[in-house]
Amino acid sequence: MTVPTIMRQGRWTPWFYLLPALVIMFVFIVYPTFNTVYLSFLDKTSTRPASAACVPDEPCWGIFENYRYALTNPEMVIALRNNALWLLLMVPGTVIVGLLFAVLADKVPYESVAKSIIFMPMAISFIGAGIIWRFVYYIETGGGEQIGLLNAILVALGREPVAFLSNPAINNFALMVVGVWLWAGFCMTILSAALKGLPAEVLEAARVDGASEWQVFWKVMLPMIMPTIVVVTTTMVINILKIFDIVFVMTGGNYGTEVIANRMFKLIVTDTGRSMAIAVLLIVLTIPIMVFNVRRFRREEAAR
Amino acid sequence: MKGLLAKLLVASAVIALLVAACAPATPTQAPPPKTEEAAPPATEAPATEAPATEAPATEAAPAQPDMCMGAQPGDELSVMYQWSGAEEEKINAIFKPLVDACGIKIVAESTRDAAVLDARVQSSPPDLLFWPTTAPLTLYTDKLVPLDTLGANADNYASFWIDLGSVDGKWLAVPVKADIKSIIWYSPVQFEAFGYEVPTTFEELDALVEKMVADGNVPWSMGFESGAATGWTGSDFIQDILLAQQGPEYVMGIISGDIPYNDAGVVAAYETYVKWAADPKYTVGGADGTLNTPFLEAIYKVFSDPPEAMMVKQSGFAGGEIVKEYPDLEYGTDFDFFAFPGAKGMQGGADFLMAFSDKPAAKAMVAYLTGEEGATTWAQVGFDLSPNKLAEGKYTDPQLAKKAEALANAAGFTPDLGDTIPAPFGEAEWKAIIEVVQGGDIATALEAAAAAQAEALGK
Amino acid sequence: MKPLTRLNRLLSRLPTHLAVVVMCIMWLIPTLGLFITSFRPREDVRTSGWWTVFLPREQVGQVEYETYCASCHGADGKALPQADLTNPDLIARYPRSNRLLAMLRKEINGRPHLVDPPLPENPRQAQEFLSPVLTYLQTISGGHVAGHRFTLRNYADALVGYKGTQDYLTDCQQGVSSTLAKFNCDASDLLNPEGMGRAFLNTVIVTVPSTILPILFAALAAYAFAWLDFKGRQWLFAILVGLQIVPLQMTLVPIARMYVRLGIADTFLGIWLFHTGFGLPYAIYLMRNFIGSLPREIFESAYLDGANHWTAFRRLALPLAAPAIASLGIFQFLWVWNDFLVAKIFLSTHPVLTVQVTNLIDPRGSNWHILTGAAFLSFIVPMIVFFAFQRYFVRGLLAGSVKG
Incomplete structure (x- = not known):
């Protein structure tokens, strides 16, 4: 995109347009980010270096003491494990469900209604979604009737009710289901648009050549929408790294469901230094995506 | 591109560090996104307004009564406390007899924020302070006025209360209000149907529990679920077991950090607790029930029809909740409570009175509250319990009277562990309890909690 | 032949239809359960699942009554005048079956009670029979009226x-x-500060400026990025792309401390500014792509006609960017409306809907009836906005699917 040379301008004109936005972004994003990095090297009082919290005879990473906590504290290890689990299972899960539905909905006449339904959770807050699903997972452990849908079904089938949210063997998966429910619509929308953008002739040609629908999907569609899948995946990775509200409202991070962002939130008052180190950890994890996005953007610009 | 980004990052890093370094270091903390402590009893919104209780100006009062200790009508007495709403009304009702008699004017400030208190103490301390912990004792030792010089009567208090309020032999704080949590709720008519007796010792309790199980009844109803504070009911229960098995000094040792949280006594308490809390024969729904039941639901289960369990260990507020949920139930017949059997000290919360001034009005208030009139008024108003011995037998509310009896018989008093220990230790404690109920190894779980205790308390 | 092919086609499509419909139902049911529950009376919510609203109600305890009591008290409970079971005052003496049991164990007029058939000796088993009987008695005596199945x-x-x-x-x-x-x-x-009504108002106060401000500043900046030439244009914009995904957790504490220093902690101004700051990178990115793709000839001819940049911005860029502004507006609106973390930290004394809902998750439990209603109240506006402007929302998503 080049500016028409004919539109001459004063030297300071661009800055008149840019300044408000740049100042706000500097004050609210850039400066705090670096300040957070700085705070992560201080202890909980934000007045002494982080090494002040070291206890003799205990391991200590000096000025990086808060990072020792962020990387080795048992709770943090659980949080890191869970975030990894979310990334490994939920990102593909959401993309696959979204893609599946995009492909299937494409073939039915009531496509727009069906897509609206899948997409609807995007309109409500994560907090609201958390409540909806707390109710679905609710377990009555005494003599009363099950009022949570899933446990009512289990009991009706003659099984024991399950504590979906407190049983460490399954609660992380129960939370991920909520995540898929929330985000599948997002993936579906973008992938569906990509599918519709595919040139009809190419698909037709493949079908004429005798390819089955299955083959058309794997051999033609999938490769062609791969760039979009990558975009959706990176976005989901960012979303999942920051996953917070769902865990906060459904389990509060108890029972081994802790995640990085919730840990950061819990410590924000009681131990700012550690909390900030966790925040830094979070941004470090997003930097690869950031670099990737910037590169992709540069490539797209160059191709323009 | 890469080089550019890197340069930029470095440049802005330098700027940010400079900005950060130049920024004045403010002692003010970031506005706390408070993880709401599910404080079981009244959770009033923190109020910071300062309602001044206007005293009717006593016109031409010729001679002031002795109780005024020389305070003149119109004298101002500044007080600071955490109470608001209905609680504030009660404390005003308690102040009223003295205010009416002496014509002093009370200027009250209500805050729950320790930072606000600190700011006031550094600039212009209130004459009197009512605070729910004894933390100000150590923080402001030199600024506080010894209570015996103000006319406070130490004889009216059990010796453990005096110890709690003393620093280096100086008596600086006296409890004015106490609430006990070492309480078990049950249904007398249900006990009668099965011929159960209220236990009086821990051994009797243990035997009763076993008898109930043998009869096919579920003894306990437990519920942890309490949002971010999940686990506190377990913490209360274990503290009561500790008070029964080890005693109050032991619990104070845990709070101060002198006794590590994985000490043999704690392990023993956990063993008792887990037996009760994780088995469906002993508690409604077993471990899943204990973990997933909201703590109020746990109370209801003992009084539903037919009851799902025989007993629930919960603080005094449970009585109010039972009436709320089941308005047709009668106290004394359908529901009642007994003090945790064999507990050598009571667990609870207490508000302490401290003085920063020895002006006549302050003396008058201290003497009033620690004397007979104050104690009587306190009991009649029914603002929880007064630890003042002279309040005994003056309560009009039968539930309070019974609690007062339990407190009077107690050999000690320990604050609720969860309200007292530093947050990281508290969190680790809850975590350990949850883990153990879920079938985790007690030694491993307690080791982590003990590590958090050591770190938080610096021992 | 034709109908047959149609049938054939339908059959071959059947799995697809089935899959789509099943998925849609799975996606709808959780929300539906919440919605129905929010209209049910508390006692119903506590004791039965929301799906039972589709089933007929059963009369509890009738069978037990007929087994144990009807022989003496009669089918209508009025056979013994001295113990009229339809008398509410009499029944009110027995709020629980254990009290009833205590009475029944005693002899009445020298005669044992309940002998044919005898009540189980074990009190627990006896209560299991008596509890439904009591419920039945409460119903026929009018003390326990089964209310409506739905309520507001x-x-x-x-x-x-x-x-x-x-x-x-x-x-x-x-x-x-x-x-x-x-x-x-x-x-x-x-x-009332603890209610959803107040929270609703707070949310509106937070959301409207937080939606308008970033769009305004973004439009200005986007115009510069698209149609003005300045040094560093390319790399400044590249940084912007990177800024889009800075996790907002990175900025919470420094900004909170800055607000305390400036005296705007816990004010609406503070949260407006925060949302503006965080909305800007994406807003600029989206607007610049849109404004930049407008045909250059329009701007050139306007300039030839003597227009300056300010006029071009106001008269051309802004009106032509209306679709992008709409997309962005919806996007930012939903984002701010549904935000929890920022409001929780920067506006704790004026709770917005999401924060208020979490305050209502009474740690004490047993308030699903209120919680479901509150949650639904928090959904209404975003749902309406979403369904009314779905087109713009989707467009906004597609235009740049990255958001901090």
Whole structure:
């Protein structure tokens, strides 16, 4: 995109347009980010270096003491494990469900209604979604009737009710289901648009050549929408790294469901230094995506 | 591109560090996104307004009564406390007899924020302070006025209360209000149907529990679920077991950090607790029930029809909740409570009175509250319990009277562990309890909690 | 032949239809459950699943009554005048089956009670029979009236933030003073700080400026990025792309401390500024792509006609960017409306809907009836906005699917 040379301008004109936005972004994003990095090297009082919290005879990473906590504290290890689990299972899960539905909905006449339904959770807050699903997972452990849908079904089938949210063997998966429910619509929308953008002739040609629908999907569609899948995946990775509200409202991070962002939130008052180190950890994890996005953007610009 | 980004990052890093370094270091903390402590009893919104209780100006009062200790009508007495709403009304009702008699004017400030208190103490301390912990004792030792010089009567208090309020032999704080949590709720008519007796010792309790199980009844109803504070009911229960098995000094040792949280006594308490809390024969729904039941639901289960369990260990507020949920139930017949059997000290919360001034009005208030009139008024108003011995037998509310009896018989008093220990230790404690109920190894779980205790308390 | 092919086609498509419909149902049911529950009376919510609203109600305890009591007391309970079981005062003496049991164990007029068939000796088993009987007696004596299956009272409770004994409207009618301390029982209660009504207002106050401000600043900056030439244009924009995904967790504490210093902690101004700051990178990115793709000829001819940049911005870029502004507006609106973390930290004394809902998740439990109503109240506006402007929302998503 080049500016028409004919539109001459004063030297300071661009800055008149840019300044408000740049100042706000500097004050609210850039400066705090670096300040957070700085705070992560201080202890909980934000007045002494982080090494002040070291206890003799205990391991200590000096000025990086808060990072020792962020990387080795048992709770943090659980949080890191869970975030990894979310990334490994939920990102593909959401993309696959979204893609599946995009492909299937494409073939039915009531496509727009069906897509609206899948997409609807995007309109409500994560907090609201958390409540909806707390109710679905609710377990009555005494003599009363099950009022949570899933446990009512289990009991009706003659099984024991399950504590979906407190049983460490399954609660992380129960939370991920909520995540898929929330985000599948997002993936579906973008992938569906990509599918519709595919040139009809190419698909037709493949079908004429005798390819089955299955083959058309794997051999033609999938490769062609791969760039979009990558975009959706990176976005989901960012979303999942920051996953917070769902865990906060459904389990509060108890029972081994802790995640990085919730840990950061819990410590924000009681131990700012550690909390900030966790925040830094979070941004470090997003930097690869950031670099990737910037590169992709540069490539797209160059191709323009 | 890469080089550019890197340069930029470095440049802005330098700027940010400079900005950060130049920024004045403010002692003010970031506005706390408070993880709401599910404080079981009244959770009033923190109020910071300062309602001044206007005293009717006593016109031409010729001679002031002795109780005024020389305070003149119109004298101002500044007080600071955490109470608001209905609680504030009660404390005003308690102040009223003295205010009416002496014509002093009370200027009250209500805050729950320790930072606000600190700011006031550094600039212009209130004459009197009512605070729910004894933390100000150590923080402001030199600024506080010894209570015996103000006319406070130490004889009216059990010796453990005096110890709690003393620093280096100086008596600086006296409890004015106490609430006990070492309480078990049950249904007398249900006990009668099965011929159960209220236990009086821990051994009797243990035997009763076993008898109930043998009869096919579920003894306990437990519920942890309490949002971010999940686990506190377990913490209360274990503290009561500790008070029964080890005693109050032991619990104070845990709070101060002198006794590590994985000490043999704690392990023993956990063993008792887990037996009760994780088995469906002993508690409604077993471990899943204990973990997933909201703590109020746990109370209801003992009084539903037919009851799902025989007993629930919960603080005094449970009585109010039972009436709320089941308005047709009668106290004394359908529901009642007994003090945790064999507990050598009571667990609870207490508000302490401290003085920063020895002006006549302050003396008058201290003497009033620690004397007979104050104690009587306190009991009649029914603002929880007064630890003042002279309040005994003056309560009009039968539930309070019974609690007062339990407190009077107690050999000690320990604050609720969860309200007292530093947050990281508290969190680790809850975590350990949850883990153990879920079938985790007690030694491993307690080791982590003990590590958090050591770190938080610096021992 | 034709109908057959059609049938054939339908059959071959059947799995697809089935899959789509099943997925749609799975996606709808959780929300539907919440919605239905929010209209059910508390006692119903506590004791039965929301799906039972589609089933007929059963009369509890009739069978047990007929087994144990009907032989003496008669089918209608009135056979013994000295013990008329339809007398509410009599039944009110037995709020629980254990009290009933205690009475029944005693002899009445020298005769043992309940001998044919005898009640189980074990008190627990006896209670299991007596409890439904008592419920039945309460029903026929009129002390326990089965109410309507649907109610709007949950919404009243949620709106005013009521946590009393029964429900807000009933307590107000009966003047139950113990739980009404913070209430006036008139329209002013809608603004009670613990209620969803007040939270709704707070959310509107937060959301509107937080939506308009970033779009305004973004439009200006986007115009510069698209149609003005300046040094570093390319790399400044590249940084912007990177800024889009800075996790907002990175900025919470420094900004909170800055607000305390500036004296705007816990104010609406503070949260407007925060949302503006965080909305900007994406907003600029989207607007610049849109404004930049407008045909250059329009701007050139305008310039030839003597227009300057300011005119071109106001008269050309802004109106032509209306679709992008709409997309962005919806996007930012939903984002801010549904935000929890920022509001929780920067506006704790003026809770917005999401924060208020979490305050209502009474750690004490047993308030699903209010919680579901409150949650639904928080959904209404975003749902309407979403369905009314779905097109723009989707377009906004597609234009740049990255958001901090």
